[in-house]
Amino acid sequence: MPALTIKFKNKAVGNYQLQKGASLTIGRRDDNDVVIDDPSVSGHHAKIDSMGDRFVLIDLKSKNGSFVNEQLVDSHWLNHGDVITIGGHLLVLNFSEDELRRAKKTNDFDDTLVTNSTDHRRMMARSNPNKSINVVKFWDKSQNRGTVRDIDPQASKHPSKDRKTAGVLTWLAGGKGQVQLARKITTIGKDPSSDIVVKGILIDPTTATIRLESDGYYLDYISGLSKPKVNENTVKESTILKNLDIIEIGSAKLQFSDKTP
Template identity: 20%
Template sequence: MNIVLKSTLRELNQVKLEEPKTLTIGRSPSNDIVVESGRVSAEHLKLFWRGGVPYAVDIGSSNGTFIGGDKLEINQPYQLKKREVVIMGSEDVMFEVASISGERGTQMFRTDDNKVYIIGRNPSSDIYIDTPVISSSHLKIEKRDNQWYFYDDGSTNGTYLNSQQNPVKSDELRRGEVIYLGNYKLQTNKILQFLEEQSSPESENLKLSKDIITMGRDPKSDIRIDHPSASFHHAKLTKTAKGYTIKDLGSTNGTYVNGVEVRRDTIVKQGDEISLGIHSFVLSMDASRKPVIKKKRTIDGDGFYIEAKNITVIRKDKETGGPITLLDDISFTVNPGEFVGLMGLSGAGKTTLLKVLNGYDKPTKGASYINNWELSSDTYDVLKTTIGYVPQDDILHPELSVQEALRYYAKLRLPSDTTTHEIDDKIDKILKKLGLDGTQGTLIGSPEKK
């Protein structure tokens, strides 16, 4: 087995790494490949094989190593894929993984015809789940004979199918089943939906060959975002002498660069993350050093999970005037597809906890997270479209029909440019999904409402 590198730099062009050899790259003469650049550290990068799979690891560089716009963590191995571009400190020092060859065994490395997807805790995973019960590389998925299969990648807490009493090492990925990674629950339908989206042409990197790139819900947009959290005309990228700038076009939910809201024309640099609604993109470079933009992640990627981390709420006691602890270091995770009941005596703190979880109140200590996005004042506008909260009291309008009530709430929550046709179409789909199709004309206050 071997990999071949391709680069505009003579030192990095047509370099071949055969298994099981290791290759070090850096400025120091002791490296296998010496690159004379001030942006490259003395000992910068190491390429190596593990179980028939090629990896890259940043061995403590000062200016970082970037793959696909993502910065590698120090001493954290990253599995190399064909045609990926590796940038060492600066765009002046980059190479492409031109080929990965060898017989395919159980190690399953990625090729164009046989891409392997990874589910794990490593941020470079195709489906990234940041929860301790999941291993760095927990599950691998590949397609053979037009059918998807999954394999446990030597995880610590195991993989189970349909029941936590049914451990499996590998199996066919079928619809309508449940896979447990440790005790983390994943619906196979969600995984298959992700795989289908990744296999479609829309998932490929978009080369920024135009001077103006439009982004939004409009089908004519250069980058179309088919989700109600995005406005019809949401944002645009414009090519300038300094690179690309992004401008928000008066969207309802805002445009963000690296988590900061765009309020004026903002320069977008290599590796910057652009968030529109719940969708995120990264500005990157291809092997020919041409700018490309790729879809990075969707907040609801494989379903929602909510996490409470060390939530503590201390308030002023109305009677004594002193501090009183309402919530004391609460931590838990609600995984996708789970239905959780919160029980306790009156005054136990149920409502207090729910209001902290949905961002209504701020905790004294700790935080709540939606798919690893901390719910804070900086992220609330992005996350609010994913949050639903039903209060204890009935706040429905009895004189409205189901259709009218849902249309009314949709106009309050969705972007202002969402058409009535789009809203009604969404209402029909939701009611059908809930098994309530045909109730659109039923009055909220009628005896049939239950």
């Protein structure tokens, strides 16, 4: 599994081995897996999700943003050598030789959604240089923490620049209301930090994702015994969503609508 080295003032202060099928949360609050005691870091700042054989960094609507290789990102498929900046700390990702070989064969996704990074210096200036990191024991996120967060319809400050985002999911069963598909990557699973939380024994922490691309929204199956269905057809590969498609994952049923002009 990839190794994540956490650095402060050019000194390594913690190491993690990312776990397949689990999530790693990063933030200032004590319930995170990586706790960064820095006033410029949000309570729940970002997370790293396992999706198949890859890992993706997702900013959790943090106040000061998450940076990968000095670029502000909303979400980013992580690669060997990537440097994540959160507050005054650096998180460096390193793959083994076997993982590097696999990554070359599967690197087909758009790696990142880049947004304006002009506030980076101001953010770093606000960071308290005297604060260090409290490395908390990695918690297997497949264990439910007992609370399910509400879906915020304004789920992202940084929608794709390639198209106007107008995709919406309407709950038909298993939930109420609507979910605005404004993020580059919308995660679906039983992990409480997922954008769309679905309960069930056969549901993985991240069972599926919906990807926003220039030509539309794509549903991707990630892992788990309960595979998603579109119009009662099991999804086995990346599937572009069409207006009024019905998506089923476990006991959840949602209808997709796209009002993009």
